[in-house]
Amino acid sequence: MSAPQQPHSPTDRSTTADLVASLAEGDGTVRILSRDGSRFVPLAHQPRSDSDPEPWAEYDGNAGVVVRRHASTDVIQAPVTDRTEVIDDQRVDRSVLNRLRAAGIVCTPMHDHGTYAHIPFQDGGYVNWSGTTRHGIDVSNQHPIANHQSLGCDYHTENASAPAEDPDAEFATGDYDTDSAALVAHLTALADRHGHTT
Known part of the structure; x- marks a missing residue:
C-alpha cells in the first residue's frame, strides 16, 4: 500500500x-x-x-x-481517497485465517475478492463468515481492523435430517481482539463437530 x-x-x-x-x-x-x-x-x-x-x-x-x-x-x-484501499497486514481476516490454519481448518476467501470466507465440513455442511465495519459496510473481511464493528457467520447444511444445533452467530462487542477470538472458537467447535476437510 x-x-x-x-x-x-x-x-x-x-x-x-x-x-x-x-x-x-x-x-x-x-x-x-x-x-x-x-x-x-x-x-x-x-x-x-x-x-x-x-x-x-x-x-x-x-x-x-x-x-x-x-x-x-x-x-x-x-x-481516505480510495474506499477500497486495503492495508493487507491489518485486514480483519488475517489473524482469523492464521488461527484457523493453526487449528488445521481449511478456510478460503470467496465472493468479490474475499469479502466472505468459506469453511467446508466433511459432513457436507459449510459455514461462511464475514465482518461489518463501524460505518455499516457489511460482508467484508478486507477492511482494516481499526474499522471493525462485528464478525458473524452463517451455518448451512444440505442434510435435511441434520439437527439444527448450529444457529447463525454474531460477535459484536466492537473490540477486535474479543470478537475475533470468539469467532475462532465458534468456527473451531463447528469444524470439530462436523469434520475438518483437508
Whole structure:
C-alpha cells in the first residue's frame, strides 16, 4: 500500500471527541493513523474508560491483539481517497485465517475478492463468515481492523435430517481482539463437530 495522501497532525482537532467526529463525517472519509515516522497503521478508537488518555488502539494484524495504545495528540488524520484501499497486514481476516490454519481448518476467501470466507465440513455442511465495519459496510473481511464493528457467520447444511444445533452467530462487542477470538472458537467447535476437510 502506498502512503496515505497528505496525512497531518491534528493540531486544532486533538481531542478524542473531535477526532471521532471527524472520522464519522462523510461515512469514514478520514482515517486515524499512528504517527511513528512512515508507519501509517490505522488505529481503532477503543477507550478503556470515559477518561482514557490513550483511547486509540494499534493492533497486530497477524495475531489480532492490541500491541500499543496512542493518545489523541499522537495520531495523524488522513483522508481516505480510495474506499477500497486495503492495508493487507491489518485486514480483519488475517489473524482469523492464521488461527484457523493453526487449528488445521481449511478456510478460503470467496465472493468479490474475499469479502466472505468459506469453511467446508466433511459432513457436507459449510459455514461462511464475514465482518461489518463501524460505518455499516457489511460482508467484508478486507477492511482494516481499526474499522471493525462485528464478525458473524452463517451455518448451512444440505442434510435435511441434520439437527439444527448450529444457529447463525454474531460477535459484536466492537473490540477486535474479543470478537475475533470468539469467532475462532465458534468456527473451531463447528469444524470439530462436523469434520475438518483437508
